[in-house]
Amino acid sequence: MKKVALAILALSFTVLSCKKDNKDNNPNPVNNNPTSFNEMKVADGFDWSTTRNVTVDVEGLSAMTIEVTKVMKVLDVEGNLLFKQVIDMDKDATLEFEAPASLEEVVIEYGAISETVEILNGRGDFSFVPVDDRSDLDPEDR
Amino acid sequence: MKKIALIALLTSGFLLNGQTVSNDFESGNRSIDQGNCWGFGGFSVKTNQKINGSYSARSGSINNTNGSFWLHSPWIKLTAGNITFDTRLTSDDGSRNYYVEISFIPYDANASFGQGTALSTKYTHTYTLPHSTPETVSYPVPASIADDGNPYKVRLSFYNQSGNRNRRAVVDDWSIPGTYSADPSNNCLPLVSVADADSDGVPDDEDEYPNDPDKAYNSYFPASGTYGTIAFEDLWPSKGDYDFNDLVVDYNANYVLNASNEVVEMNTTVYVRAVGAGVINAFGIQYPSLSPSDISSVTGYVHTDGYINLSANGTEVGQTNAVIIPFDNVESVINRVGGAFYNTVAGEGVGQSDSIKMKITFSSPQSLADASDIDPFMIKGRDRTMEVHLPDKAPTDLANVNILGTGDDDSNPGSNRYYKTVENYPWAILVPRQFVYPAEKNDIVTAHTKFAAWAQSSGGSFTNWYEDESGYRDPSKLFQ
Numbered sequence: 039m040k041k042v043a044l045a046i047l048a049l050s051f052t053v054l055s056c057k058k059d060n061k062d063n064n065p066n067p068v069n070n071n072p073t074s075f076n077e078m079k080v081a082d083g084f085d086w087s088t089t090r091n092v093t094v095d096v097e098g099l100s101a102m103t104i105e106v107t108k109v110m111k112v113l114d115v116e117g118n119l120l121f122k123q124v125i126d127m128d129k130d131a132t133l134e135f136e137a138p139a140s141l142e143e144v145v146i147e148y149g150a151i152s153e154t155v156e157i158l159n160g161r162g163d164f165s166f167v168p169v170d171d172r173s174d175l176d177p178e179d180r
Numbered sequence: 181m182k183k184i185a186l187i188a189l190l191t192s193g194f195l196l197n198g199q200t201v202s203n204d205f206e207s208g209n210r211s212i213d214q215g216n217c218w219g220f221g222g223f224s225v226k227t228n229q230k231i232n233g234s235y236s237a238r239s240g241s242i243n244n245t246n247g248s249f250w251l252h253s254p255w256i257k258l259t260a261g262n263i264t265f266d267t268r269l270t271s272d273d274g275s276r277n278y279y280v281e282i283s284f285i286p287y288d289a290n291a292s293f294g295q296g297t298a299l300s301t302k303y304t305h306t307y308t309l310p311h312s313t314p315e316t317v318s319y320p321v322p323a324s325i326a327d328d329g330n331p332y333k334v335r336l337s338f339y340n341q342s343g344n345r346n347r348r349a350v351v352d353d354w355s356i357p358g359t360y361s362a363d364p365s366n367n368c369l370p371l372v373s374v375a376d377a378d379s380d381g382v383p384d385d386e387d388e389y390p391n392d393p394d395k396a397y398n399s400y401f402p403a404s405g406t407y408g409t410i411a412f413e414d415l416w417p418s419k420g421d422y423d424f425n426d427l428v429v430d431y432n433a434n435y436v437l438n439a440s441n442e443v444v445e446m447n448t449t450v451y452v453r454a455v456g457a458g459v460i461n462a463f464g465i466q467y468p469s470l471s472p473s474d475i476s477s478v479t480g481y482v483h484t485d486g487y488i489n490l491s492a493n494g495t496e497v498g499q500t501n502a503v504i505i506p507f508d509n510v511e512s513v514i515n516r517v518g519g520a521f522y523n524t525v526a527g528e529g530v531g532q533s534d535s536i537k538m539k540i541t542f543s544s545p546q547s548l549a550d551a552s553d554i555d556p557f558m559i560k561g562r563d564r565t566m567e568v569h570l571p572d573k574a575p576t577d578l579a580n581v582n583i584l585g586t587g588d589d590d591s592n593p594g595s596n597r598y599y600k601t602v603e604n605y606p607w608a609i610l611v612p613r614q615f616v617y618p619a620e621k622n623d624i625v626t627a628h629t630k631f632a633a634w635a636q637s638s639g640g641s642f643t644n645w646y647e648d649e650s651g652y653r654d655p656s657k658l659f660q
Contacts, residue, residue: 086639088612119400
């Protein structure tokens with residue numbers, strides 16, 4: 039029993055020592071609630087940018103019989119117009135624009151087409167090929 | 181001369197009469213066909229049991245309900261001639277009758293999808309025996325609607341006399357005489373011809389400059405009708421008090437682009453929101469991706485003090501990159517109503533700034549990426565060699581680079597590190613919204629309560645720290 043008690047005591051010292059060592063290795067821990075700029079710990083590579091470059095890949099509609107050329111509009115969800123570009127509907131295209139880094143989705147408009155596109159890590163995808171739910175088909179054809 | 185005219189007329193007539201709208205289903209994807217305004221009801225595009233090529237359209241198991249399985253064409257202005265298609269069943273079914281009805285749907289603006297009531301003129305074709313042998317079905321466009329100039333959809337509907345017998349219809353190489361008249365960009369409604377007065381390829385209803393072939397539309401940063409803000413601390417190379425109101429400039433760029441998506445003109449508007457400084461500063465914009473010769477003219481800047489030297493095109497002399505100076509003395513563009521500070525101390529009144537509207541034209545069209553690559557900076561104390569930039573933005577050729585790395589500045593041009601302290605603190609920030617900046621002597625960390633979390637997470641959290649979200653601001657520390 040005495041040996042067990044000693045072992046627990048020794049383990050406790052070890053744990054406490056580890057905690058102390060960790061603290062000593064990080065003498066300036068991040069203050070999650072700084073009250074001034076000078077209390078902040080900011081990573082050296084941070085560029086302070088509130089914007090980012092956004093790329094949306096546009097898939098054209100193949101096999102078109104006619105040429106359709108219109109201005110594609112990119113809006114944020116509040117309706118602010120962020121970007122425009124002339125697009126031929128039958129061609130693949132890339133939209134590249136600078137937008138708030140907080141942008142998580144955009145609304146793309148082209149003629150009567152309006153579609154919300156998710157922006158993930160600065161990239162999104164839009165296709166002129168409509169989404170087909172295939173609900174009219176036999177189960178084996180879906 | 182008479183012969184040439186006659187040949188032209190005959191050629192034109194041949195093209196018109198020879199036009200057909202067809203679908204061989206070789207896209208292999210009914211979504212693509214649907215995008216091109218073909219309609220499918222219970223039909224898929226399949227490679228198995230095809231008739232010609234690699235794909236055919238194939239129905240589900242046909243029953244005796246006319247309307248369960250159908251295909252329809254896009255809107256077509258029909259011309260005289262025969263509608264043809266190949267068809268068969270997937271297997272024979274004795275002598276039972278299987279039918280395909282060919283009907284014509286007129287346009288009705290008030291009907292769903294514009295589809296009016298089918299014309300009474302229609303054809304019903306009975307499959308030839310044996311059912312599984314492909315046959316070519318051919319029926320003429322009714323004379324009453326051929327060449328009448330109106331759009332119609334041609335609809336094929338498949339049914340039998342007996343109910344579900346587990347037979348499917350296969351269709352291929354559908355051909356319809358006429359002109360394709362649907363608009364895939366407009367819910368597949370009938371195509372409306374729009375003029376293109378300047379022949380730049382952008383129709384007038386989409387062209388914001390319909391009579392100018394060199395211009396087609398406008399784009400903006402940060403967005404149409406909104407401003408972004410650039411906010412400076414002006415004690416550089418020493419640290420400031422981080423209220424980011426020593427010079428606060430709102431900024432909107434309007435890019436005028438041509439039909440090739442190239443920028444032909446920029447209209448940049450700047451507006452001074454705040455001056456919480458003891459010295460008189462100025463404001464410039466460097467375009468790192470443009471050279472001075474890319475610009476043909478700059479107008480609209482406000483220069484009063486004579487220390488900015490401009491070339492004939494309005495860009496600054498002695499610069500490798502194009503540099504414009506919207507104003508060389510902030511006092512010349514603001515109208516104070518209070519004391520020493522302008523719009524940073526609550527209760528001292530709110531002054532107004534002139535809007536400085538600069539028009540920049542180019543020697544030749546530029547890419548939007550190059551034209552929108554900007555490096556705004558403050559000229560401190562009207563000393564042209566003293567520049568304060570956003571973090572990691574390089575100074576212009578006219579800056580005194582010997583100051584870099586002095587005081588609290590930890591710039592290292594060799595590693596493209598500029599305007600940061602050793603703690604990686606900046607002297608300027610750009611916000612893609614109209615920034616509600618701190619009132620005088622209020623640290624941005626306490627005024628915008630999520631700013632620190634954003635900065636300490638390297639931008640990983642609270643990316644919208646500047647917005648007016650619940651718990652994001654301490655209004656008592658902001659100038660509003």
